[in-house]
Amino acid sequence: MMKKKPVISIITPVYNTSKYLIKCIQSIINQSFFEWELILVNDGSADDSLNICVKFSQEHDNIKVFSQENRGVSAARNLGMLNAVGKYLCFIDSDDWVDKDYLITFLKSTEENAMVVQDYKKILDNEIKVVEHVNGYHNIQFSLPKDLNLIIKEYRYTQGYLFNKIFERELIVNNSLVFVDSITMGEDEIFYQKYLQLIGKLKFVGADHYNYVERKNSLTTKHAKFESEFLYCLECNKFYHYILKNDSSVDNVKFFQDKFSRNFNHILRTIIYWSDYPKKERILFLKKMHYSYKDSFQFLKPDTILKKIDYFLFKAKLFRLLDSILVFKKKIINL
Numbered sequence: 210m211m212k213k214k215p216v217i218s219i220i221t222p223v224y225n226t227s228k229y230l231i232k233c234i235q236s237i238i239n240q241s242f243f244e245w246e247l248i249l250v251n252d253g254s255a256d257d258s259l260n261i262c263v264k265f266s267q268e269h270d271n272i273k274v275f276s277q278e279n280r281g282v283s284a285a286r287n288l289g290m291l292n293a294v295g296k297y298l299c300f301i302d303s304d305d306w307v308d309k310d311y312l313i314t315f316l317k318s319t320e321e322n323a324m325v326v327q328d329y330k331k332i333l334d335n336e337i338k339v340v341e342h343v344n345g346y347h348n349i350q351f352s353l354p355k356d357l358n359l360i361i362k363e364y365r366y367t368q369g370y371l372f373n374k375i376f377e378r379e380l381i382v383n384n385s386l387v388f389v390d391s392i393t394m395g396e397d398e399i400f401y402q403k404y405l406q407l408i409g410k411l412k413f414v415g416a417d418h419y420n421y422v423e424r425k426n427s428l429t430t431k432h433a434k435f436e437s438e439f440l441y442c443l444e445c446n447k448f449y450h451y452i453l454k455n456d457s458s459v460d461n462v463k464f465f466q467d468k469f470s471r472n473f474n475h476i477l478r479t480i481i482y483w484s485d486y487p488k489k490e491r492i493l494f495l496k497k498m499h500y501s502y503k504d505s506f507q508f509l510k511p512d513t514i515l516k517k518i519d520y521f522l523f524k525a526k527l528f529r530l531l532d533s534i535l536v537f538k539k540k541i542i543n544l
Contacts, residue, residue: 215246215271217312218295218378221303222250222285227257229304229422234265234272236306242313247272248289249303253279258303283388283396290381298378300371300397304422311418315375322380323350323410327373328417347415353408354455360411361452362464369398373419380407392444393437402448435486438479439494442472443501450504462508469508477519481535488532495528 219237223230237247249262251274259276266272275288290298297319301307311327318325328347351360380386384407388396405411449465476498480491502509506524511517515538522531 213244215295216244216316217242217246217297217299217375218289218293219245219247219299219301219312220250220286220289220293221247221301222252222282222289223254223258223262223303224252224279224282224285225254225256225258226303227254227261229306230258230261233301233303233306234261236308236311237301238265238269239309240307240312241309242316245271245312246293246295248292249274250285250289251276252281252285253277281390281393283390283392286388287390290378290387293378295378298376298381299374301419302372302421304424305372306420308418308420310416314414314416314418318412318414319375320410320412321377322408323412324404324408325375325412325414327414327419329370329373329419329421330417332420332422347413350410350412352410353405354452356411357405357452358456358461358464360405369395369401370421371397371401372421374401376404377408380404389440389444391437392440393434395437395441399441399444402444406448406451435479435494439476439498442476445472446502446505449508466508466510469505470510470512473502473505473509473520474516477535481532481539491532492528495523495531496526499523499526499528 221233221237226233234247234249237245247269249266249272251259251262253276259274262272262274266274273292275292277284277288286300297315299312299315314327315325351357381404386400386403386407388400390396392399446469449468453461453465480486480494486494509520511520518534519531522528522534
């Protein structure tokens with residue numbers, strides 16, 4: 210007899226989370242909806258995480274384990290998606306946990322070409338206390354791409370997180386959508402932005418069955434490498450262009466001028482303040498940045514005299530002078 214395919218594939222990257230992993234997996238096993246598979250991807254853990262994963266897979270036929278050398282969460286998620294067979298995909302972090310109705314809540318509201326978004330509870334590390342219910346939208350839906358600008362303007366209500374959303378696997382496969390493993394922070398947000406361009410509706414429900422634990426000293430509090438920051442900003446810029454293509458109203462253009470400018474200023478600061486590149490490499494990055502921003506110059510609106518100088522030098526390709534000025538600013542700040 211052919212084994213029935215799972216409705217939902219849950220993908221959980223695992224990296225040195227043995228302290229929390231059992232609670233996470235057990236919360237999935239306890240779901241009120243049973244037609245799921247759990248894909249655990251061990252990303253080169255050095256603790257007991259792999260042994261825990263294997264033990265659960267031996268006890269449950271619908272739990273699969275895959276291992277890879279430490280390549281990061283994006284590569285782990287891509288491996289999970291490659292081996293998933295469910296109609297839908299969910300992503301659960303290995304140091305969080307879910308309430309028993311997490312999956313069924315998605316399925317009660319899902320429909321073709323739509324994404325369902327749950328609220329979620331944010332919990333402080335070592336404190337079993339809800340800090341906030343993060344979403345603001347409950348039992349409301351938006352049409353895409355028409356309402357996309359509204360969603361982004363109220364960004365705190367949607368978030369780039371994956372764990373409170375459900376995805377159609379066929380849409381992902383047919384559009385070759387993967388996580389960019391060279392982006393080490395914000396990779397989930399970029400994936401979410403690209404997925405929004407494939408669907409026609411975004412639905413918010415009032416349930417909050419995901420428990421997101423914000424831990425001290427977590428990876429999300431650390432700076433990413435400059436190359437990652439650079440690629441992240443460029444991907445966001447592509448998304449902003451997509452939104453403006455669908456709505457170029459004056460208010461919308463003004464809003465995204467600020468977005469483009471923030472990204473631009475962030476990259477400039479990152480080159481000088483967060484990187485340890487020698488001058489020659491910084492100049493090369495500025496040249497690369499100039500090429501990547503060629504379609505975005507019209508949206509760069511400096512709000513101070515110093516930024517106007519930076520923008521002018523950048524547009525004029527006076528990269529060495531710009532670099533010298535930025536380095537000088539850094540020295541003054543550090544005095």
